[in-house]
Amino acid sequence: EVFTALVDMEDLLDTEHVLIDTMQNYLRAEEQKIEYLKRYIDHYKEQHNKALEDPQLYLSNPINAYTLVKRLTADWSQVETLINTNVNADALANITYFKENMKFPGDEDLNGAAVALMRLQDTYRLDTSSLARGELNGVKYSAELNAADCFELGRQSYNNGDYYHTQLWMEEAESRLKSERNRTVDYGDILEYLAFSIYKQGHIAQALDLTNKLLEIVPSHSRALGNRLYYEDQLKELKQKEPLKRKGDDGTDDIETNGVKFHKPNYEDPYGRDLYEALCRGEVSSPIEVQAKLKCYYLTKNHPFLKIAPFKVEEAHLDPDLFIYHNVIADSEIETVKRLAQPRFQRATVQNSETGALETAQYRISKSAWLKEIEHKHVADIAQRVADMTGLSMETAEELQVVNYGIGGHYDPHFDFARREEKNAFKNLGTGNRIATVLFYMSDVAQGGATVFPVVKTALWPKKGTAAFWYNLFPSGDGDKRTRHAACPVLAGSKWVSNKWIHERGQEFLRPCTKERPPEDLTA
Ligand SMILES: O=C(O)CCC(=O)C(=O)O
Ligand SMILES: [Fe+2]
The missing domain is CATH 2.60.120.620 (q2cbj1_9rhob like domain)
Structure with missing residues (x-):
C-alpha cells in the first residue's frame, strides 16, 4: 500500500501524469474519428440533396450514376471501417500496461486514506463542513470536496462498520448536493445510507423519516419499502420496552440512550483516549x-x-x-x-x-x-x-x-x-x-x-x-x-x-x- 508514507505518495503524481496523457491521446483519436465521419456525412448529404432536386436529370449524367454507386460501395466500406475502428483499444492496452508497471493505489489505499481522515477528524475535532471545504483548523489547504467525494467518504466508513462517520459524511454530501448545479451523486443513494447508519446508531424514528423521504422521491424503491416495514415493526416493539436507560451510575462515563452511547470526555485517566487526544x-x-x-x-x-x-x-x-x-x-x-x-x-x-x-x-x-x-x-x-x-x-x-x-x-x-x-x-x-x-x-x-x-x-x-x-x-x-x-x-x-x-x-x-x-x- 502507498498511503502509509507521504514520500511514496509522490510516485502517485507520476502515475496521474501518465494517465492524463493517455486520456488526452485517446480523446484526440476519438475526436479525429468523429471529424472524419462528419466529413463523409456532409459529402453524402450534399450529393443526395442535389440528386433529389431532379433525380432523373441527376442520374442521366453518367458521372453522377457512377459516384452514386461508388458512394454506396467503396466509400461506404470506408465509413464502415471508420465506425469499426477501435480507438479505445490502444488506450485500453496502454492503461493495462501502466497498471502493471506503475504504482497504482488500490481499494486498500482508498480505505486507508479514508480511515486516516476520520482519525484526523476525531483527534483534532475537525468539523465536517470545514474539512469538506479543505480547511484544517482554519487554514485552507486544498480544493473543496464535492457531494460525491463526501458520499464516498461516507460509503468507506459504512463499509468499515463506522456508522457515526457514515452519518456525518452523508449529511455533508446532502448539504453539498443542494448547492450543486450539476449534481455529482444521486440524492436517493445518500438518503439510503443515511437512514441505515442512523438506524444502526439506534435512532429508529429518524431512520423511518428518512426512508419515507426517500420513498417520496422513488416510490417503488424496493429496499426502502422493505426497510420501512422493518423500522415500523422495531418502533412498535421498542414502545413496549422502557424507553430510556441511563448508564454512568456504574462508574463509567458513558451515557446510554436506546443503545446509543454518548461519550463524556475524561482528561484525568492517563491511559485513556481523551487525554491522549487533548x-x-x-x-x-x-x-x-x-x-x-x-x-x-x-x-x-x-x-x-x-x-x-x-x-x-x-x-x-x-x-x-x-x-x-x-x-x-x-x-x-x-x-x-x-x-x-x-x-x-x-x-x-x-x-x-x-x-x-x-x-x-x-x-x-x-x-x-x-x-x-x-x-x-x-x-x-x-x-x-x-x-x-x-x-x-x-x-x-x-x-x-x-x-x-x-x-x-x-x-x-x-x-x-x-x-x-x-x-x-x-x-x-x-x-x-x-x-x-x-x-x-x-x-x-x-x-x-x-x-x-x-x-x-x-x-x-x-x-x-x-x-x-x-x-x-x-x-x-x-x-x-x-x-x-x-x-x-x-x-x-x-x-x-x-x-x-x-x-x-x-x-x-x-x-x-x-x-x-x-x-x-x-x-x-
Ligand atoms: O514519531 C514519534 O513522534 C514517536 C515514535 C515512537 O514512539 C516510536 O517509533 O517508538
Ligand atoms: Fe516509541
Missing part, C-alpha cells in the same frame, strides 16, 4: 509548578569537543526526565538518511505481545527502514552523537530506524521497552531491554504530529534538527510506565523521524544499576 491538540500540559522547575543548559561533558560546541539541552519534564537537544543533526545528515532509507521503506510493524511475531496494525501507521553505521559516514556520525548526548555506549544499540508518516500517520500510546509479561525478541539479542530512546526530528510538521507522554501530560512538537532523549527503564532495570508515549496523527505536512534505541548491556559502568526498586505502580 495532548495532541495542544490543549493539555503538565501543571505550572512542574513546568516552573524546568531549565535549559549547555551540556559539555561526555566528549572533549563539547567544551567548544556544547549541546543545547532543554528539559521538557523531570522525573521521569525528558530532554530536548537543539540542533543536533545537520540538514546534510538528514538528507543522507532520507535518501538511503526511502528505497527500502516497508510498512512499520509492531510486536504481537502474545506471540512475539511482527505484524502491521492500524495503531501504527508509517513506513520505516533501518540503516547501518557502515553504510555512510553520516549514519556513523549520528550514532557517535547519540553516545555523546547520552554518555551511553552504542555497542548494543539498534541500527538507526528511519520513519516517515503519511496522511494521518500515527503511533498509538506504547512503551519502547519490553514489559515483564511480554514475549520479546530482545531476549534473543542478549543485549537486555531498551534502556533509553533518542528520537531525532528530521522535518518540521505544519500541523499535528507531536510526540506525547500522557502520564506526565507532556507534548514534544517536532522541529527539524532537534532530538528527544529519555530513559525507558529505572536504574533497577524495571520499565518506567510513565514513559508511555505516542506519535499523534500528522494533520498537515510530512513527518520524518529517526530513532536510536539504546540497550542495557554495556551501560553497567555508565549508568550503574541499583538494587533499589521503584514503587510497583510505576513499573511494568
